[in-house]
Amino acid sequence: xxxxKKFIVNPDKKADVREIDTSRTFGWDDxxxxxxRLAGNVRIMQELQYKIYAENRxxxxxVLQAMDAGGxxxxxxxxxxxxxxxxxxxxxxxxxxxLEASHDFLWRIHKEVPGRGEVVIFNRxxxxxxxxxxxxxxxxxxxxxxxxxxxxxxxxxxxxxxxAIVKFFLHISREEQLKRFxxxxxxxxxxxxISESDYKEREYWDDYMAAFNDALNRxxxxxxxxxIIPADNKLFRNLAVSEILVKTMRKMDPQxxxxxxxxxxxxxxxxxxANGNPA
Amino acid sequence: xxxxKKFIVNPDKKADVREIDTSRTFGWDDxxxxxxRLAGNVRIMQELQYKIYAENRxxxxxVLQAMDAGGxxxxxxxxxxxxxxxxxxxxxxxxxxxLEASHDFLWRIHKEVPGRGEVVIFNRxxxxxxxxxxxxxxxxxxxxxxxxxxxxxxxxxxxxxxxAIVKFFLHISREEQLKRFxxxxxxxxxxxxISESDYKEREYWDDYMAAFNDALNRxxxxxxxxxIIPADNKLFRNLAVSEILVKTMRKMDPQxxxxxxxxxxxxxxxxxxANGNPA
Numbered sequence: 292x293x294x295x296k297k298f299i300v301n302p303d304k305k306a307d308v309r310e311i312d313t314s315r316t317f318g319w320d321d322x323x324x325x326x327x328r329l330a331g332n333v334r335i336m337q338e339l340q341y342k343i344y345a346e347n348r349x350x351x352x353x354v355l356q357a358m359d360a361g362g363x364x365x366x367x368x369x370x371x372x373x374x375x376x377x378x379x380x381x382x383x384x385x386x387x388x389x390l391e392a393s394h395d396f397l398w399r400i401h402k403e404v405p406g407r408g409e410v411v412i413f414n415r416x417x418x419x420x421x422x423x424x425x426x427x428x429x430x431x432x433x434x435x436x437x438x439x440x441x442x443x444x445x446x447x448x449x450x451x452x453x454x455a456i457v458k459f460f461l462h463i464s465r466e467e468q469l470k471r472f473x474x475x476x477x478x479x480x481x482x483x484x485i486s487e488s489d490y491k492e493r494e495y496w497d498d499y500m501a502a503f504n505d506a507l508n509r510x511x512x513x514x515x516x517x518x519i520i521p522a523d524n525k526l527f528r529n530l531a532v533s534e535i536l537v538k539t540m541r542k543m544d545p546q547x548x549x550x551x552x553x554x555x556x557x558x559x560x561x562x563x564x565a566n567g568n569p570a
Numbered sequence: 571x572x573x574x575k576k577f578i579v580n581p582d583k584k585a586d587v588r589e590i591d592t593s594r595t596f597g598w599d600d601x602x603x604x605x606x607r608l609a610g611n612v613r614i615m616q617e618l619q620y621k622i623y624a625e626n627r628x629x630x631x632x633v634l635q636a637m638d639a640g641g642x643x644x645x646x647x648x649x650x651x652x653x654x655x656x657x658x659x660x661x662x663x664x665x666x667x668x669l670e671a672s673h674d675f676l677w678r679i680h681k682e683v684p685g686r687g688e689v690v691i692f693n694r695x696x697x698x699x700x701x702x703x704x705x706x707x708x709x710x711x712x713x714x715x716x717x718x719x720x721x722x723x724x725x726x727x728x729x730x731x732x733x734a735i736v737k738f739f740l741h742i743s744r745e746e747q748l749k750r751f752x753x754x755x756x757x758x759x760x761x762x763x764i765s766e767s768d769y770k771e772r773e774y775w776d777d778y779m780a781a782f783n784d785a786l787n788r789x790x791x792x793x794x795x796x797x798i799i800p801a802d803n804k805l806f807r808n809l810a811v812s813e814i815l816v817k818t819m820r821k822m823d824p825q826x827x828x829x830x831x832x833x834x835x836x837x838x839x840x841x842x843x844a845n846g847n848p849a
Binding site: 345364367368371372374375376377379380381383412414469472473476480482483485486487490493547548549550551552553554556557558560561564565 | 624643646647650651653654655656658659660662691693748751752755759761762764765766769772826827828829830831832833835836837839840843844
């Protein structure tokens with residue numbers, strides 16, 4: 292299966308997150324088969340990350356969005372963890388600080404985008420400004436319209452500067468969310484993650500789905516595509532994310548840089564030093 | 571063996587890097603034994619990092635310094651890689667940019683120190699300002715004196731704010747460096763890392779060792795100790811770094827935070843939602 296084609300939000304065709312069966316695994320039900328495939332993908336990603344880092348020309352931005360308990364942390368802990376921290380950063384965007392809130396909605400985001408050779412993971416992102424702020428009517432419709440356009444323009448600037456952008460909506464059902472909240476309740480080590488507001492946000496589920504629909508359809512572009520990942524099944528979710536990342540990084544086609552040395556000259560220096568002469 | 575005590579630069583006792591046998595392994599010569607011990611340390615570090623992250627009160631700063639080919643990258647790739655990128659950042663300090671150079675020597679450093687709950691790895695650091703800048707006489711002796719004091723004061727501010735600081739000098743011999751340069755020459759994938767200047771810096775070996783001696787002796791403090799790791803043997807170096815990190819993180823003694831929820835109330839919300847009532 293071509294995960295990339297299967298889950299991309301086609302810029303020319305409307306997608307509706309409400310029509311997607313979040314529990315589907317497309318025949319990928321054998322844990323060991325998935326684990327083996329994932330391990331292979333991880334090796335490919337590590338190899339490609341090394342080349343992106345060495346090449347020092349392009350960069351990769353990975354955006355994760357999901358409802359609470361949708362698996363953003365899990366995807367980082369199980370897939371993205373494998374990337375080398377030299378050249379890979381992870382940035383969470385929580386409720387804006389006073390300083391952040393005193394600027395435009397892209398200010399705090401722009402500061403954190405990847406530089407050349409870097410991979411950056413956004414755990415939540417600028418899309419919060421057209422999701423939570425829309426659902427809670429913190430942003431008038433007219434400004435919202437401007438934000439979609441501003442996001443596309445912003446991402447185009449990044450893409451033109453050599454940043455590959457890939458955006459994942461980890462899509463779980465309302466029932467799956469409740470199940471995961473229940474599991475957190477059963478695990479004292481996870482109690483600190485729970486807040487009452489999680490339950491309050493559940494009441495806005497349909498509004499969130501409508502907000503995701505607009506964000507995904509209006510901001511899935513050739514240069515910064517959205518992917519909707521059926522994410523009730525964690526193993527399948529991990530596999531799907533890794534498959535799409537492998538394809539994205541392969542498209543970047545990073546090249547080991549030419550050595551900027553005269554190998555013969557270096558060899559001469561080396562042998563001089565090895566023979567005890569000062570070098 | 572207590573690696574922490576063995577390799578710490580005692581604030582009250584002069585250390586001399588020139589007197590240290592960089593090839594010693596203190597009886598740790600069995601690859602499998604080292605690998606098993608390292609794997610155990612990694613699990614402990616991961617568990618403690620999770621707690622530091624959840625606790626969200628303290629932070630950890632790991633400084634790596636070494637001569638070229640001394641193993642900074644290798645230590646990151648083989649030991650520190652295992653930390654969760656959510657809550658762990660790696661920052662390399664190269665030749666200062668124009669903007670960086672237009673500020674004091676701690677400006678670019680201060681911006682990157684860990685916030686609460688974070689682990690940050692410095693691949694090179696503010697110590698470059700008392701190493702390379704001293705060796706190449708870019709910094710007069712009088713200013714150098716001020717810098718040592720400024721560093722101690724700066725690190726004290728961080729420590730007072732809840733940052734544990736641990737600084738590693740990965741110490742290789744001049745011969746070991748040459749051997750590693752030779753290995754890079756033999757591996758085309760590593761050619762992009764080689765520059766002629768590596769060989770030029772070798773000529774200043776003794777000056778560097780004198781500079782390290784002063785930096786380590788003057789800036790090893792109770793709140794920010796230096797460790798000199800015999801690093802000719804990569805496996806032993808990895809093990810030693812992991813042992814000292816485990817001890818440092820244990821001393822931090824991070825605690826899982828109290829859940830800021832009323833578990834009974836959450837359970838009520840959960841059961842109401844599970845029974846099909848809107849919640």
